[in-house]
Amino acid sequence: MQHTEAKERPTYFIKAMKEGIAAAMRDDERVVVIGEDVDRSVIGATRGLSKEFGEMRVRNTPISEQAFVGAAVGAAATGLRPVVDMMIGAFFYVSMDQLANQAAKLRYMSGGQVSLPITYFTATGPSGGGAAQHSENLHSMLMNVAGLKIVMPSTPYDAKGLMLSAIRDPNPVVYLQDHVLGGTRGHVPAEDYTVPLGVADIKRRGDDVTVVAIGATVPKALKVAAELASEGVSVEVIDPRTLVPLDIDTVLTSVARTGRLVVVDNARLTASAASEIVASVVQSGFGSLKAAPERVAWADVPVPFSAPLEERVLVQEYDIRAAIQRTLA
Template sequence: MSRKIYYIQAMQEGLRAAMAEDDSVVVIGEDVDRSIIGATRGLVGEFGEDRVRNTPISEATFVGACVGAAAVGLRPVVDLMVGSFFYVAMDQVANQAAKLRYMSGGQVDLPIVYFTATGPSGSGAAQHSENPHPMLMNVAGLKIVMPSTPYDAKGLMLSAVREPNPVVYFQDFVLGGTKGEVPEEPYAIPLGVADVKRAGTDVTVVAIGATVPKALKVAAALEKEGVSAEVVDPRTLAPLDTDTILESVGKTGRLVVCDSARLTCSAASEIVATVTENAYGVLKSAPQRVAWEDVPVPFSPVLEKRVLVDEDRIRAAVMKTLA
């Protein structure tokens, strides 16, 4: 049975299902007992303080400790609270968690989930508005998910916890309060499988995270003007479902990629490069990227709005491919 719940509730349901399924799953992080953002709220009362543990405000310490915990048999789910905090623990994530299974020749499994609320949330300013997914996509050994709907949030959380490799799970801040249909029973969405959120024939719009609902609004408006836009949500950025993206572009011949990250070395850049290399012959126009300007995210609401991806910029990019 499905009902409409908030994205944050869906994450929590996925995590609760994983904890009920496997006693080795533990939740560790800052304020996970009270959960300011909400994804771990209520879990301490259900599973106890041994499995839901608060940490000091020292990301490098507890991110690194969970590498050891995973290596000896636990399945830690680590709440980093804010995406920008990955920078504080990059050695532990990129040099330890991401590499240990490879460097041990597969002798050590590292079933860790690092999850965080990420991206601009309305004047969060430069140090609390980062979306570091493009940087982490470049770290071999990590799997990266970025759900855009409550349904995907629940199913991808359960799959992420079951995964034997480190997974970074990004919850876009502005999506946390959105609602959607979510089944009550546990279910898993495989990592590395994209979802076509809207079918179309004229242009493929690949949208990531919070840009997905914006792309869907643009597609609905364009339909009234006779333009059929297909919206593809990768859901998982590493591994990336290039087959679904290439199949869509093969049908439409046009590509726009929307990414809540800086334009340079963005996920959008990687997707455009992949399509250009593998489907150059079917492209009817140059692919377009819609991403942030290459500046820190401003505190000023006016300046922040200018930097970020919005519906007008997505529409303009679509129309450019059709010109």
């Protein structure tokens, strides 16, 4: 559905996520929410849902990620559409067998007899002093798990539309809300709408360099692009929005025009989403490249608690600017 300016209003990213969940619950009584403290919701994406839909459909769980990630598999296999609040992204490590071996595999191993429409969502990535165990971005690792779809929006508009699409999808979807974006605001239609999985969005048009940015790096890339425009450099910024399935065709079309590629990934460099995107472009669009592609990502170390050290490890605007300038040299 195309959004119209007249029906939009400034909405927080977290509230947009909640609106997507609530819309799905109103539309389909099989949609249930489970997780730790989902009735009060520390981060906010499920706050108030228990009052509207009742405790049978918004269920608090014990502090056992293995238990409720696995319970969602059984619930989905028997006809429900569970939406699971993981709270913090690194908690997926505790439940990887249930996620990677059960949720991701059961439809394939049953020959399609079992459908698992599960949405696992979580706040992920650094939040400013969250330290090593609460600052993980897992998307690169999860992209390698066959059977999962991976969603990572960067705007409130996409947050609501992708949440609805994720919940209505017949497959398990991991929905990653980059932590620092939770308090950002943007225009979101009051009515229900979906953003299709597997379709990238060109956030800014440009002709000189293609920048693919993921999650919280999107606003940073847009800021750098605006600054470089005043210097005569035209930067196109693409947000994949969905990492699995990945809309590589939009990236290839852009690179065919600009001849240059920078991929900005809010995760560690080694085996990153940035690495996969660069490899795909080199394989399928090598003839279009006028310069070597650049990857901008974290250093391959745990995220420090110390604010100056955290800043040193993570992607900054000056890193994006420097990478763009290297492709133009």
